Amino acid sequence: MKDMDDSAITRNGNSLILAYDHGTEHGPVDFDPQPESADPRHVFEVAKHDAVTCIAVQKGIAEAYHPEYSDDVNLLVKLNGNSNLRKPEDYYSPKQCTVKYAVEELGAKAVGYTMYAGSDYEDQMWKEFRKVQEEARKYDVPVVMWAYPRGHGIEENPDYDGDTDPDVIAYAARLGLELGADMVKCKYPGSQEGWKEVERVTGKMKTVMSGGSKRSDEDFLKDVHATVEVGGNGIAVGRNIFQRENPEELLDKLEEVIFEGKDVSQVV
Ligand code: FBP
Numbered sequence: 001m002k003d004m005d006d007s008a009i010t011r012n013g014n015s016l017i018l019a020y021d022h023g024t025e026h027g028p029v030d031f032d033p034q035p036e037s038a039d040p041r042h043v044f045e046v047a048k049h050d051a052v053t054c055i056a057v058q059k060g061i062a063e064a065y066h067p068e069y070s071d072d073v074n075l076l077v078k079l080n081g082n083s084n085l086r087k088p089e090d091y092y093s094p095k096q097c098t099v100k101y102a103v104e105e106l107g108a109k110a111v112g113y114t115m116y117a118g119s120d121y122e123d124q125m126w127k128e129f130r131k132v133q134e135e136a137r138k139y140d141v142p143v144v145m146w147a148y149p150r151g152h153g154i155e156e157n158p159d160y161d162g163d164t165d166p167d168v169i170a171y172a173a174r175l176g177l178e179l180g181a182d183m184v185k186c187k188y189p190g191s192q193e194g195w196k197e198v199e200r201v202t203g204k205m206k207t208v209m210s211g212g213s214k215r216s217d218e219d220f221l222k223d224v225h226a227t228v229e230v231g232g233n234g235i236a237v238g239r240n241i242f243q244r245e246n247p248e249e250l251l252d253k254l255e256e257v258i259f260e261g262k263d264v265s266q267v268v
Contacts, residue, residue, distance in 0.1 A: 001180070001182055001204065001205065002137075002140070002141075002142045002143075002182045004142055004183060004206050006108070006181050007109070007110065007114035007142050007182075008053075008054070008074045008109040008215065009053045009054040009074055009076060009109055009110045009142065009144075010053060010108075010112070010206070010233070011053050011259055012259050013206075013233060014024075014053075014228070014233045014234040014258050015053045015054070015183070015208055015233055015234040015235075015258075016051050016052050016053050016235055016237070016251075016254060016255075017052075017054055017055075017056050017076060017144070017185070017208060017234075017235070017236035017237070017239070018043070018046065018047045018052045018054070018055045018056065018237065018242075019065045019211065019236050019237060019238035020040070020043045020047075020055055020057050020061065020238060020240060020242065021056060021057060021058050021078045021081055021238075022230075022238055022239070023061075023076075023083060024057075024058050024081040024082070024083060025036075025051075025082070025084065026084055026247045027083070027084050027085070028130070030238075030239060030243070031242075033214070033243040034243050034244065034245065035089075035239065037242040037243065038044055040057070040061050040064070040065040040068070041065060041123050041150055042242075043055070043242050044065055044066070044068075044069045044073055044099055046241060046242065046243075046247050046248070046251075047069070047072075047073045048069070048072045048073060049247075049248055049249040049251045049255075050073040050250065050255060051252070051254055051258070051259070052073070052140045053074060053234075054073070054074035054075060054076045054110060055075060055076065055250055056076040056077075056078050056108060056112055056144075056236065057072050057075070057076075057077065057078060057129055058077075058078050058081055058096075058097075059077060059078075059079075059096060059097040059101070059106065060082075062075055062077050062102075062108070063105075063106060064105045066107065068110060068223055069109075070107055071118050074109045074110075075106065075107055075108050075109055075110065076108060076110040076111065076144065077097055077102035077106055077108040077110075077111055077112070078096040078097075078111075078112045078114075078146075078232070079095050079096070079099070079102065079111050079112065079113050079132055080093040080096065080097075080099070080113055080114055080128070080247065081093055081094075081096070081114065082093055082094065082114075082138075086173070089120060089136070090119045090120035090121055090151045090152050091116035091118075091119040091121065091148075091150045091151045092116065092119060092121035092124070092125070093114040093116060093125070095128050098122065098135065099111055099132060099135035099136050099138075099139055099141065100135060100139065102141075102252075103139045104139075104245065108141060109141060110141050110142045110143070110144060111132065111136055111142075111143055111144070112144040112145075112185075113128075113129055113132050113143065113144075113145055113146065113201065114144060114146040114148055115129060115145050115146065115172070115175065115176075115179075116148055116149070116151055117147070117148075117149045117150075117153075117165070117171070117172045117175050118148045118149045118150055118151045118152070118153035118154040118168070118172075118208070119150055119151030119153065120150070120151060120152055121151075122151075122153070126179065129145075129179055130179075133179065133180040133181070140210065142182040142183060143180070143181050143182050143183075144181065144182065144183045144184070144185060144208075144236070145176040145179070145181035145183070145184045146185050146210075146236075147169075147173050147175065147176050147184045147186045147187075148163070148187075148228070149163050149168045149171065149172035149237060150163050150173065154168055163187075164187065164190065165187035166190065166191070166194035166197060168196075168219065169186050169189045169194065169198065170189070170194070170198050170200075170201050171201075172186060172204060173186045173198045173202050173207065174201040175253050176205060177201075177202050179207045181205065182205065182206065182207070183205065183206035183208060183233070184202060184205060184206070184207055185207075185208045185209075185210050185236045186198060186207070186209070186210060187210045187212065187225045188209050188210070188226075188227065191226075191232060192226040192227075194231070195209075195226060195227045195230055195232060196230045196231075198232075199230055199231040199232065205228070206233040207231070207232050207233055208222060208232065208233055208234045208235050208236045209223065209227045209232060209234070209235045209236075210235075210236055210237075211235060211236065211237030211238055211239060211240045211241075212239070212240070213239055213240075214239050214240050214243045214244070216239065217249075217250055217253065217268060218264065218268050219239050220250070220265065221250075221253055221254070221257055221264045221268065222258055222264050223253075224254065224258065225257050225263065228257060228258055228261070234258045235254070235258065236252055237254075243246070251266065252267075253267040
């Protein structure tokens with residue numbers, strides 16, 4: 001496992017990854033609440049905030065826009081992704097960028113890979129992840145796993161209450177450790193107890209909470225604080241930042257909660 005405390009995408013051991021791969025994953029509809037967010041330059045400008053340790057984007061956005069921000073914004077290239085347009089048999093996220101290309105051509109300081117544990121295509125994704133993980137070691141960049149348990153294996157298992165079941169989230173997070181990720185990103189399991197379980201099973205691997213759809217500052221900060229308080233290492237967040245009119249205001253607060261250990265009542 002890479003020592004993430006020395007990595008460009010952490011600060012005091014924690015991270016705030018500004019996720020901006022929504023044009024791929026959900027489509028431009030995610031930009032409707034703040035139409036200027038469809039312009040990658042707008043979001044790269046937001047990523048210059050001190051709280052942001054890196055921006056996570058797909059290859060094309062990295063290639064076209066990161067060069068003018070390379071002095072101010074650390075880059076995490078998302079190596080796989082899938083659109084909302086197709087209707088697959090089960091969840092699969094194809095890889096369209098190599099670690100070599102991400103590091104050598106795009107200047108990535110980290111790479112990211114979505115793993116749909118529980119899907120019929122899990123075996124295929126494990127094989128792809130193996131290559132990503134080994135190539136990342138060669139290039140000495142950390143690998144962040146988007147641990148998103150999904151698909152038939154979960155839907156059809158009566159022991160699981162869907163992909164938001166805390167046991168399922170903890171299992172998918174544990175797979176990050178087992179398969180050699182350096183950091184795992186997972187959904188908030190609904191309670192601090194649930195996140196404690198994530199921490200218990202992921203050992204020394206870094207963990208970050210996935211943002212989810214837009215909520216009030218206070219509700220969002222409460223969940224972030226609940227994770228950090230029990231050992232979480234920050235967030236990978238998209239819509240809760242770029243769908244806001246003044247994202248800097250929330251970033252100021254997140255900075256205090258994630259990197260300075262402040263309580264929500266001290267920042268709202
Ligand atoms: P959000 O903070 O907007 O949820 O973004 C985090 C993220 O993982 C993105 O990287 C990705 O595009 C999206 O969530 C995937 O969301 P979904 O749960 O709909 O697949």
